[in-house]
Structure formats: structure tokens, C-alpha cells
Amino acid sequence: MIRFESIISRIVILHVIAVAITSVLMSVALSWLLSVATNNIHNDAMEEQAVSLAEHLVLEADGRLSLALPPNLQGLYSQPYGRYSYAVIDDAGKTLFSSLPNNTPIFAADPRATTVEFLETHIGEAAISGASIRRMIGGKTVWVQAAEDLANNDVLIDDIVDDFYRHVGWITLPILFLLLVIDIAIFRRALRPLRQASVTAQHIGPARTDIRLPLQEIPSEVRPLVSAVNKALDRLDEGFRLQREFTADAAHELRTPLSILRTRVETLDDPGVAKALHQDIEAMSRVVGQLLDIAELEAFAIDPADVADLQAVCAEVAGFVAPLALEQGREIALLGATAPVWVKGNAEMMKRAIRNLAENAIRHAPKDTVVEFVVDENGTATVQDRGPGIPEEERELIFHRFWRRDRNHQGSSGLGLSIVQRIAELHGATITVENRVMGGAQFSLHFIQASPYPQT
Numbered sequence: 001m002i003r004f005e006s007i008i009s010r011i012v013i014l015h016v017i018a019v020a021i022t023s024v025l026m027s028v029a030l031s032w033l034l035s036v037a038t039n040n041i042h043n044d045a046m047e048e049q050a051v052s053l054a055e056h057l058v059l060e061a062d063g064r065l066s067l068a069l070p071p072n073l074q075g076l077y078s079q080p081y082g083r084y085s086y087a088v089i090d091d092a093g094k095t096l097f098s099s100l101p102n103n104t105p106i107f108a109a110d111p112r113a114t115t116v117e118f119l120e121t122h123i124g125e126a127a128i129s130g131a132s133i134r135r136m137i138g139g140k141t142v143w144v145q146a147a148e149d150l151a152n153n154d155v156l157i158d159d160i161v162d163d164f165y166r167h168v169g170w171i172t173l174p175i176l177f178l179l180l181v182i183d184i185a186i187f188r189r190a191l192r193p194l195r196q197a198s199v200t201a202q203h204i205g206p207a208r209t210d211i212r213l214p215l216q217e218i219p220s221e222v223r224p225l226v227s228a229v230n231k232a233l234d235r236l237d238e239g240f241r242l243q244r245e246f247t248a249d250a251a252h253e254l255r256t257p258l259s260i261l262r263t264r265v266e267t268l269d270d271p272g273v274a275k276a277l278h279q280d281i282e283a284m285s286r287v288v289g290q291l292l293d294i295a296e297l298e299a300f301a302i303d304p305a306d307v308a309d310l311q312a313v314c315a316e317v318a319g320f321v322a323p324l325a326l327e328q329g330r331e332i333a334l335l336g337a338t339a340p341v342w343v344k345g346n347a348e349m350m351k352r353a354i355r356n357l358a359e360n361a362i363r364h365a366p367k368d369t370v371v372e373f374v375v376d377e378n379g380t381a382t383v384q385d386r387g388p389g390i391p392e393e394e395r396e397l398i399f400h401r402f403w404r405r406d407r408n409h410q411g412s413s414g415l416g417l418s419i420v421q422r423i424a425e426l427h428g429a430t431i432t433v434e435n436r437v438m439g440g441a442q443f444s445l446h447f448i449q450a451s452p453y454p455q456t
Contacts, residue, residue: 011187012180019176042148043118046131049146050116053086059138067097084148085128091141106145107132119147126151193217197226209237287415302426307450308347309340314373314381317351321358329367332358336375336382343379343447345427350447353423354381356416357443361385364441379449384442389435398433420445 052073058066067088069077077084077099087098087105095105106128107119120129130147197213204211212230215223262281268274315334322332343350354373361371364387374382390398397403399421420443424431429447436442 344450357383382444386440
């Protein structure tokens with residue numbers, strides 16, 4: 001059985017079948033109605049002829065009936081014409097007058113007959129249909145019969161019937177096509193709320209769990225499904241909220257014992273052990289800080305009116321990480337634009353993103369090399385290093401939380417780049433990763449440019 005993925009295609013195909021069946025049934029019904037109408041016209045004509053014949057019956061002085069037909073009626077009922085015939089029968093069944101050979105009746109007289117009766121018979125191979133009316137003339141009861149040979153039926157009616165059967169199909173096809181076009185337009189309009197709901201659903205994600213599918217204008221048949229989806233999203237949103245709260249609470253709770261542990265390590269007598277423990281504590285503190293950043297970012301929203309000077313942001317981050325770089329034998333350079341570069345977004349969040357890129361570059365850059373900050377006037381901030389670079393197959397993986405190429409390598413939690421990506425998403429920015437021609441990695445954040453921040 002053919003299965004259709006689209007609701008519109010299912011409805012259209014079923015509607016085509018329904019219209020096709022309806023068209024056939026309508027053709028049969030119209031044919032039947034046309035046949036009934038033809039018979040009614042024929043019966044009325046035969047009755048009128050019988051009445052006209054009765055009007056020409058005259059009672060003579062001797063009590064006999066005579067039939068004096070005018071020339072036009074004589075020609076109509078003549079044998080050479082052979083289409084119409086008449087007969088007059090008395091109450092004894094005797095044929096008084098007849099246009100048929102041998103003065104025979106057309107239909108047998110029935111004493112029980114009502115005023116008018118429509119009859120059919122066969123004379124030889126000819127099918128005869130006509131009317132018989134009962135009349136009282138001079139106290140005598142007679143039946144006046146008028147009939148037509150159906151082999152010589154009205155040519156106009158025959159043409160109408162033949163033309164109807166010949167063209168009914170060609171009339172049905174364009175009507176069916178027009179109905180299809182109208183139906184498709186109607187179905188698309190009826191399903192527009194569902195398409196709008198699907199567009200809304202595309203924006204739902206871990207970062208936007210607050211979005212719900214609209215119930216306005218949703219068809220009543222689909223509304224229970226949309227309501228169920230919204231309730232499921234409510235439960236997911238609650239789960240994400242509890243997860244964020246747990247992450248933030250755990251990070252906050254860990255800060256205090258880490259601070260106490262740092263103080264106690266500094267009192268150890270062995271400087272070597274104290275230094276090693278201090279490095280471990282700093283790494284743990286960095287992980288805790290990044291967990292707090294992640295928890296904050298999940299609930300953070302950028303004000304559309306916020307703008308920031310990207311050049312000033314990079315300059316501040318460069319100054320912040322310079323002591324760390326010098327301590328580890330690297331240098332920092334700030335290149336590119338020297339004038340303000342205004343972009344849309346939150347300056348504090350931009351600092352966190354660029355700082356994570358800078359700390360990542362310092363960690364992977366060889367000693368005695370330079371980590372470069374490049375600010376472009378088109379709203380792009382780039383951090384470059386002279387490290388080993390990023391293989392093509394890993395450029396998507398590095399943004400996953402807790403992903404690390406070398407699990408045994410100390411000093412990396414695998415959270416920094418995921419924070420950068422999340423900040424970029426909040427700003428509607430894009431992040432690209434490339435390897436430099438002379439060696440090393442290059443991370444670029446492309447922000448949306450904005451007009452200068454209003455001066456106060």
C-alpha cells in the first residue's frame with residue numbers, strides 16, 4: 001500500500017478518489033434524471049395529442065361518433081410518416097377509429113383505467129409508447145389513444161442524450177482539476193498554523209526551553225497533541241532548571257572548601273609539595289568557575305539594545321592574560337583596529353569568551369612564541385597561536401563539553417570552548433576554526449556590527 005508522508009498529499013489523493021467516484025455517480029444520476037425528463041416530455045406530448053384527438057370527436061344525429069381531423073393532423077398520423085398513430089375504442093372494446101392497418105387498437109381498453117394512462121406495447125418489432133385517456137361524449141365512454149414509435153423518437157432529444165454522454169467526461173475532468181487547485185489552496189491555508197508551530201518548534205533547544213508551541217488557530221483535532229507537547233516541554237524545562245541549579249549550587253559549595261584547602265596548603269613545610277598541590281587546587285578552581293559560567297549562561301539573555309567596543313574588550317583581555325602568558329614563557333600581542341569597533345552584545349560575556357580562547361591558546365602554544373589578538377573593523381575578533389593546530393575531524397568535537405584529545409593531559413577540563421560556543425550563540429555570532437599556514441590554530445568570533453554606543 002502506498003504511504004504518503006505529507007498530510008496534504010494524503011488529503012488530496014483521497015479527495016481525488018472521492019471526487020472521481022462522485023463524478024461517476026453524478027453522471028449516472030444525471031443520465032437517469034435526463035431519461036426521466038425525456039419520458040415525462042414524451043408522456044406529456046402523447047397526452048396532449050390524445051386530448052387534441054378527443055376534441056375532434058363529434059356525436060352525429062344518428063347517435064354515431066365521427067372523427068374529423070384537420071389536414072395537419074391527418075398528415076401527422078398518416079402511414080407513410082409512420083411515427084405517430086391513434087385509435088378510438090368504445091366501452092365494448094370495439095375500435096371506432098384507428099390510423100393503424102386493419103383498424104386495430106394500439107392498446108387494449110381497460111374499464112378500470114383512470115382518466116389518463118401511459119402505456120407501452122410492441123407491434124411487430126416496433127416499440128410503441130403512448131397515452132390513453134378516457135372521455136364521455138354524448139353519454140358514451142370512449143378511450144382515445146395516441147402513441148409514438150420509439151424508433152422514431154424526437155431527434156432533438158436523441159442529440160441531447162448523445163451529446164451529454166459524449167462530453168460528460170470532458171466536462172468532469174476540468175471541474176476535477178479546478179477542484180484540486182482549490183482544495184490544495186484550502187488545505188495549505190488550513191495547515192498554515194501547523195507550519196507556523198513547526199517553525200516555532202525549530203527554535204526550541206537546551207538554550208531556549210521557555211518557548212512553547214502556540215495554540216491559537218491550531219485545529220481542534222491537533223490541539224490535544226500540541227498541548228501534550230507543551231506539557232512535555234514544561235517538564236523538560238523544569239528538569240533543565242533543576243540541573244542548572246544543581247550545577248550552580250555544587251560549584252558554589254565547592255568554592256569554600258577549595259579556598260580553605262588553598263590556605264592550608266600554603267602552610268606546608270615542603271615547598272615542592274605545596275606548589276604541586278597549589279597547581280591542582282587552581283585547576284579545580286578553574287573547573288568550578290567554568291561550571292558557574294555554564295550555569296549562568298543557561299539562564300542569561302542578551303539585551304537587544306546592548307552594544308560593546310570589541311577592540312576595548314580584546315585589549316582588556318590581552319592585559320588580563322599577559323601575566324599568565326609571561327609566567328609560562330609566552331608573549332601577547334594586540335593587532336588590528338586601534339579605533340573602537342562597535343558590535344551588538346554584552347561586553348562582559350564577550351570578555352569571557354575571548355579569555356577562554358586566549359587561555360586555550362596559551363596552554364597549547366610552544367614557549368617563546370606569541371599569542372596574537374587581532375581585531376577587525378568588520379566585527380571579528382581572532383585569537384592565533386603557533387601550537388599544533390586542530391585536525392579537521394576534531395573541529396566539531398572540541399566544542400563538546402568535557403571533550404579532550406588527551407585525557408591524561410593536566411590543566412584542561414574540556415569546558416572552555418563549549419563556553420565560547422554558548423556565548424557566540426547568545427550573541428547570534430559565529431565561530432570558525434582554521435589552521436594557520438605557518439602553523440598553529442586560529443579561532444575567530446564574528447559578531448554583528450552595531451552603530452556606535454551613544455555618548456553621554
